[in-house]
Each structure stands twice: as C-alpha cells, then as structure tokens.
Amino acid sequence: MLMTALTCLALNVYHEARSxxxxxxxxxxxVVINRVQDHRWPDxxxxxxxQRRSKRSCQFSWWCDGKSDxxxxxxxxxxxxxxxxxxxxxxxxxxxxxxxxxxxSYVKPSWADKMLYQGDWGSHYFFxxxxxxxxxxxxxxxxxx
Numbered sequence: 001m002l003m004t005a006l007t008c009l010a011l012n013v014y015h016e017a018r019s020x021x022x023x024x025x026x027x028x029x030x031v032v033i034n035r036v037q038d039h040r041w042p043d044x045x046x047x048x049x050x051q052r053r054s055k056r057s058c059q060f061s062w063w064c065d066g067k068s069d070x071x072x073x074x075x076x077x078x079x080x081x082x083x084x085x086x087x088x089x090x091x092x093x094x095x096x097x098x099x100x101x102x103x104x105s106y107v108k109p110s111w112a113d114k115m116l117y118q119g120d121w122g123s124h125y126f127f128x129x130x131x132x133x134x135x136x137x138x139x140x141x142x143x144x145x
Contacts (some may be wrong), residue, residue: 008046010084011069017122020078024122029087030094031102038100099126
C-alpha cells in the first residue's frame with residue numbers, strides 16, 4: 001500500500017479510534033497534525049504515525065503490534081479516510097487545544113499528571129504540554145490531481 005499523508009492519517013484514525021464518535025476520531029487526527037507542527041516530533045504525518053519509542057514499542061501501538069495493518073471494516077475505513085481528508089483540507093479546525101497526547105479512558109499513564117488536560121472526546125482523554133509548543137509552520141496539505 002502506497003503510504004501517503006492521507007493514508008497514514010486515515011490508518012491511524014482507523015486503528016486508534018474507529019469505534020469512537022466523529023469528534024473522537026477528529027481529535028485523534030488532530031493530535032497527529034499537532035505533532036507534525038511541533039519541533040519535537042517528525043516533520044511528516046507518516047513519520048509521526050510510524051515513530052518508534054524503542055525497538056519494541058511505537059508511539060501508536062497498532063503500528064508495531066505485529067498484526068496486519070490492512071483495514072478489515074470497509075465502512076469504518078471509508079469514514080477514517082473522510083475524517084483524515086477533512087482534517088488535511090482544514091475543514092475541521094483543531095478543537096483539542098493543541099493536544100499532542102491522548103490515552104484511553106481505562107488507563108492512566110504516568111505522563112498524564114505532568115500535562116494539561118484539554119478534554120475528552122470518545123473514550124480518550126487529550127493533553128498538551130503546559131507551555132505552548134512552538135509551531136514551525138501551519139500545516140496545510142496540497143492535493144495532487
């Protein structure tokens with residue numbers, strides 16, 4: 001599968017939030033975009049989505065869990081593609097307050113207490129650093145015809 005920004009973002013939405021409300025799925029997509037805009041993460045959507053923390057773990061666990069990344073639910077995949085396209089076109093503004101992190105409501109990672117809670121959408125809680133992150137640029141995606 002050719003990995004484009006749209007495909008990478010849609011795969012992340014699909015694997016991280018396909019059973020969530022639309023708000024939850026849009027929020028997950030915005031975290032990826034916010035990371036691209038932050039100097040501490042890679043410069044491209046695909047690099048952010050595929051980023052490893054170590055040899056055995058990734059920023060987004062689905063990427064290195066050893067399972068197939070091919071979407072199985074065609075309807076959820078279609079919605080994930082729509083959500084990713086909406087975010088890349090700037091049609092849905094970031095309502096997460098610049099969140100760069102999130103976690104499922106049923107876990108409590110140690111980093112969560114050190115960050116500023118921005119809200120919960122779907123079954124995830126969203127956070128950002130206490131200091132505003134410096135933006136290199138506003139991310140806009142150019143559609144290729």
